[in-house]
Amino acid sequence: MRRYLEFATAAAMAVGLTVSAASASEWPNRPVTLIVAAGAGGGTDATARWLAADLEKKFGKPFNVVNRADGGGIAGITELSNATPDGYTVGILFNYAPYRFLGMGNLTSDSYTPIAQYNFDYSAIHVKADSPFKSLADVIEKLKADPQSVAIGCGATCPSSWSSALSKVLIDNGIDIKVLRWVPSAGAAAGLQELVAGGVDVLTASVPEAASMLDAGEVRSLAVLAPERLAAFPDVAAAGEQVKDAAPGGVFRALAGPPGLPVEIVDKLEAAVEEIYNSESFQKSMGDRGFGLQYRDREGLLGWMKTHEQDTETVLRAAGAVQ
Known part of the structure; x- marks a missing residue:
């Protein structure tokens, strides 16, 4: 049996x-x-x-x-x-x-x-069209002076794929990212809406995801965390043009x-x-x-x-x- x-x-x-x-x-x-x-x-x-x-x-x-x-x-x-x-x-x-x-x-x-x-896709740093920030270097300078003064949207959960790339740049520039104001969202599209509404001061996401709002003049891309400017977005500076330590990163x-x-x-x-x-x-x-x-x-x-x-x-x- x-x-x-x-x-x-x-x-x-x-x-x-x-x-x-x-x-x-x-x-x-x-x-x-x-x-x-x-x-x-x-x-x-x-x-x-x-x-x-x-x-x-x-x-x-x-x-x-x-x-x-x-x-x-x-x-x-x-x-x-x-x-x-x-x-x-x-x-x-x-x-x-x-x-x-x-x-x-x-x-x-x-x-x-x-x-x-x-x-x-490489991560990028975006701001509202009327933001006083003109470059990634401006953001870093402000964070060094007052880490709590800038609300940073992660473009997803925090830390996300987009914000992790920025985190590396901030760490390399001597900023303690543990004390910063990170703000989560339900994705890049939702994060961009929050940026335009004034809920955050800076948002991490790719440049293509922000393209329609760039064209509409609602947002500006300060820099892309790529080795060089993107062919499709030649007006967006590579981060290395603005700050000394800017390792590429993205999704x-x-x-x-x-x-x-x-x-x-x-x-x-x-x-x-x-x-x-x-x-x-x-x-x-x-x-x-x-x-x-x-x-x-x-x-x-x-x-x-x-x-x-x-x-x-x-x-x-x-x-x-x-x-």
């Missing part, structure tokens, strides 16, 4: 594996949910919708974007990590490491299945799935993202809006994720957030 049960169990497992393999080979045969852990109107949402539209054309099934911006994005990337690994829930992953160090969830590279990176965006996503599905999605990334239409959509193009396959993305975690810990230790 015992041998029979062992045989039956093994047979059942074999059938389950066969069904799983068959399901993966037939994927997708129904709509796919694409989780975006950011609000509508920001860069993560915009680039995700372009990618989703092209994935739908590629596979012939809807890729439905679902925004989950609660908690500065923690709700969405946690939902992605906990999803069933059947290929019908994937999502856009971005700088996730701060959440773990802030005690908001134990999210690491093991929490996801990397698929492919398609974007990297990556990539397609990822929950842990355990079958390799057959990862193969299909990785190949699709690479094809879409190299297409003239996707390159034009990204370029016209000024979004940075950067591709990494699954292995390259995994390596970058580990680097991102190490760099984030270094910054947050300096901020006193990690003991």
